[in-house]
Amino acid sequence: MGEAMNRFDGKVALVTGAAAGIGRATAERLANEGCSVYIVDVARDGLEETVKLISEAGGSVEFATCDVSDEGEVKATVKACVDRFGQLDVLCNIAGILLLERFEKIPVEKFRRVLEVNLVGTFMLCQAALPHLIESGGNIVNTSSTSALSGMPYGAAYGTSKGGVSALTRTLAVEFGKQGVRCNAINPGSIKTAMGSGGNLPEDPDMQLVMRAMPIDKARGPEVIASVIAMLASADGAHINGEEIRVDGGTLS
Numbered sequence: 001m002g003e004a005m006n007r008f009d010g011k012v013a014l015v016t017g018a019a020a021g022i023g024r025a026t027a028e029r030l031a032n033e034g035c036s037v038y039i040v041d042v043a044r045d046g047l048e049e050t051v052k053l054i055s056e057a058g059g060s061v062e063f064a065t066c067d068v069s070d071e072g073e074v075k076a077t078v079k080a081c082v083d084r085f086g087q088l089d090v091l092c093n094i095a096g097i098l099l100l101e102r103f104e105k106i107p108v109e110k111f112r113r114v115l116e117v118n119l120v121g122t123f124m125l126c127q128a129a130l131p132h133l134i135e136s137g138g139n140i141v142n143t144s145s146t147s148a149l150s151g152m153p154y155g156a157a158y159g160t161s162k163g164g165v166s167a168l169t170r171t172l173a174v175e176f177g178k179q180g181v182r183c184n185a186i187n188p189g190s191i192k193t194a195m196g197s198g199g200n201l202p203e204d205p206d207m208q209l210v211m212r213a214m215p216i217d218k219a220r221g222p223e224v225i226a227s228v229i230a231m232l233a234s235a236d237g238a239h240i241n242g243e244e245i246r247v248d249g250g251t252l253s
């Protein structure tokens, strides 16, 4: 298992969106540091691949399919995680979807769907996990985005959902801080994953606008986000609460 730091020995994390990208990299990172990880996603094949990667490295992992926008599935998933591992110390809300479309052309159903997955999904996971996190003195790391900090052209639905995630994060931090539960978020810039490789820009986009959010340096892989999530979720982040950390190589600086 390489140079494990084992900041998560004896801990249990629930990671959503772990079939690919940032979710997979985070599950691998936590497991590599001694965490038992319960990983969920809608994509079963990808989950099985993540399980293989973690098991082969000697990590402790269990998986289940779960659509984070379905309240019944979310509640069942949190229960199954605690039944399996006996506790829950860390919740990483990483599942998400991107929609790039000109504002005037976004159908309201698509706007709602992005909010349902990115924002309502995060809300429901937090709500279902909180009793267990209060018990363990655990914490939450949510996935916002630089689109919550700076206008993202063609990203009205996505940016709105991430702005909601940032506000929800601060709310939970103050509402549950006294009970020993921290809640933080990360704001990734453009990261090399399926989502980060562009999505589908609308036809004939204004590239000058699009370029505002382009990395000033080389685009990086999901491990640069996973390492910051791990810091926030570990004792190294013990006094960080209600914070969001921009991880974009300085793009918005």
Ligand SMILES: NC(=O)c1ccc[n+]([C@@H]2O[C@H](COP(=O)([O-])OP(=O)(O)OC[C@H]3O[C@@H](n4cnc5c(N)ncnc54)[C@H](O)[C@@H]3O)[C@@H](O)[C@H]2O)c1
Pocket: 016, 017, 018, 019, 020, 021, 022, 023, 040, 041, 042, 043, 046, 066, 067, 068, 069, 093, 094, 095, 096, 097, 117, 143, 144, 145, 146, 187, 188, 189, 190, 191, 192, 193, 194, 195, 196, 197, 222
């Ligand atoms: N890649 C980037 O550039 C970037 C930048 C900022 C923020 N983010 C955020 O990081 C998170 C992870 O993105 P990524 O880049 O790894 O993308 P990704 O597309 O590689 O991974 C997203 C995962 O979420 C899963 N998912 C989608 N809808 C789901 C649902 N309803 N229920 C459960 N799982 C679902 C997908 O199956 C996929 O495995 C997202 O919240 C995204 O908004 C990504």
